[in-house]
Amino acid sequence: MTQKEIVIKTNKLTKKFGDFIAANEITFEVYKGEIFGFLGANGAGKTTAMKMLIGISKPSYGYAQIAGYDVYKETELIKKNIGYMSQKFSLYEDLTIKENIHLFGGIYGLSEEQIKTKREALIDKLDLHSQADKLVASLPLGWKQKLAFSIAIVHKPKIIFLDEPTGGVDPITRRQFWDMIYEAAANGITVFVTTHYMDEAEYCNRVSIMVDGVIQAIDSPDGLKRKYNAQSMEEVFLMLARGAKRGE
Amino acid sequence: MKAVELKNIVKTYALKKSSVTAVDDVSFSVEEGEIFGLIGPDGAGKTSIFRILTTLLLADKGNAKVLCNDVVKDWKTIRDIVGYMPGRFSLYQDLTVEENLDFFATIFNTTIQENYDLVADIYKQLEPFKTRRAGKLSGGMKQKLALSCALIHKPKILFLDEPTTGVDPVSRKEFWEILKRLKKQGITILVSTPYMDEAKLCDRIALMQKGKIMTIDTPEAIVNQFGKNLYAVHSESMFKLLNDLRSFTKTESCFAFGENHHLTLKEECTTELEKYLLASGHNNATIKKLEPGIEDCFMQLMKK
Structure with missing residues (x-):
């Protein structure tokens, strides 16, 4: 990241539900090719x-630009330029x-020709030839998640949003999944990821x-550990999240 | 008396064309008063074992007992003496917090007042929301309500199926504090979790994968069986370091582990490794010996 191209920029982004302020004036930036970990307790x-x-x-008020597009007026363009994958x-x-x-390639606007090429490449890469015509239901969870990730970046999005992608996955597959995240980031895709595994927080830039509802801290894992005089990200997290006043 | 005893339990589910053996010849027992953990990823067979023990599912083969009651013949007795918290939230979404608790007390012929001391600890955090419908609660509160409902009839054994999945580290810590207090009151707890760091909070654990138990013991004993020197390796460029360590000829295994990579070697050669890392451009690499954790052991067993 020699030049820091900004791909996510928010300014006082806020969402209220009645009197309840779920997200309170969030301001931050994420740079191109960065792996950005978005942490917080349940209900934060x-x-x-x-x-x-x-x-x-x-948003209720505030401003945000995602991949260069406005979150109020250009939501359809945002959706075309991002990928999304969640555990659920x-x-x-x-x-x-x-x-x-085929379905997701079509949704993301790829042509039949592009889909075909991508499909072969993807099945090759994940070594899924013998499974390609089987129902996704028959795949083990770890494979499903790896496949889902590959599909979520099939249209080469600028940003991939991952919502707890590794929950319930075995420890070896969980690490293979992070290998894929690193690779995507190395190819210039910005990774925005939430997780409850604090060791995974260490893998983020x-x-x-x-x-x-407030961003309490933002920095590199090393920077946060120095600032809070902690040995691990788990310690940093516990220190900050224990101060939470609102129940979930 | 054993709190739980399984002998050669097998459970197979038939799919359209194939079948899946969810529990593959599993035997183990749980002592009274113990916190026993089933540790493993999705698909390990944890939920099927819970459902067999709580008499909600019949095994294909083998037999199982809960406090000497057979899961097939004595299912009625078992249902009275166990508390079960399923992995999926299963309370009545359109009843309030208080109505749910009252309902579960009533079907077990008791009242909230009679066993309040057992749930007080957990329930008092829910009391400000007692008129809220259960469906409107957040994840952490649903979890606490579900535990209260599983406890309100004063069960002898608690079956908790992944109570902390998807829960943040702070709430997970609190939940385990609650379990420790319940253990002190003499309740046996069988709990499952995909989080390896929770294993050390159990008295004994079974590490499971694909329907089979890989090992059963105390967390300390499992760690002692690791049998290899484990090193934490760190440098400024961690992704490059991972690839470099994996290419080192004497590397046996290397995995990313938060801020360090965990490494085992085919033979002791740390001086050679230091030279290799320096030659690969890692000027400030550190190599430190460390105690393996349950996750290290789990991965070692998976590879066997």
Whole structure:
């Protein structure tokens, strides 16, 4: 990252539900090719913030630009330029692997020709030839998540949003998944990731920690550990999140 | 008396064309008063074991007992003496917090007042929201309500299926504090988790994967069986370091582990490794010996 091209920029981004301020004047920047960890306790406002960033929830006030597009007026352009994957929903279980690639390729606006090329390359890379015509439901979770990630970046988005991508995955697959994250980042895709595994926070270039709707800290893992005089990110997290006043 | 005893339990699910053996000849027992952990990723067979022990699912083969009651013949007795918190939130979404607790007390012929001391610790955090519908609660509060409902009839054994999955580190810590206090009151706890760091909070654990138990012991004993020197390696460029360590000819295994990479070697050669790292451009690499954790052991067993 010699030149720091900004791909996510927010200024006082806020979401209120009645009197409740779920995300309170969030201001931060994320740079191109960066792996950015978005941490916070349950109920801190991560999901609310993420929904605004991916263009599916309108902010109450404040400003944000995602991949150069405005979160109020250009939500459709935002969706075309990002990828999204979560633990809860990633692929259609009752479609085959090939069908899922076809469907998502189509949704992301690739041509039939492009889809075909991408599909072959993807199946090759993940070594899924023998499984390609089987239902996604029959794949082990770890494979599903790896496939879902590959599909979420099939249209070469500028940013990939990952919402707890490794929950419930075995420790070896969890690490293989992070190998894929590193590779995507090395190819210039910005990675925005939430996780409850604090060892994974260490793999990020920078992390932010949300407490009660506010970004309480933002820095590199090493910077945060120095600032809070902690041995690990887990310690930093516990220190900050324990100060939370609002229950979930 | 054993709190739980499984002998050669097998459970297979038939799919359209194939079948999956979710529990593959599993035997283990849990002592009274113990916190016993089933540790493993999704697909290890943890939930099937819970459902068999709580009499909600029949095994294909083998037998299982809960406090000497057979899971098939004595299912009625078992349902009275166990508390079960399923992995998926299963309370009544359109009843309030208080109505849910009252409902579960009533079906077990008791009242909230009678066993309040057992749940007081947990329930008092929920009391400000007692008129809120359960469906409107956040994840952490749902989890606390579910535990309260599983406890309100004063069970002898608690079955907790992944109670901390998707829960942040602060709430996870609090939840385990609650479990420790319940253990002190003499309740046996069988708990499952995909988080390896929670393993050390159990008295004994079974490490599971794909329907099979890889090992059962105390966390300390499992760590002692690692049998290899483990090194934490750190440098300024961690991603490059991972690839360089994996290319080192005497590397046996190398995994990213938060701020360090964990490394085992085919033979002791740390001086040679230092030279190799220096030659690869890692000027400030550090190599430190460290105690393996459960996650290290789990990965070592997975590779066998």
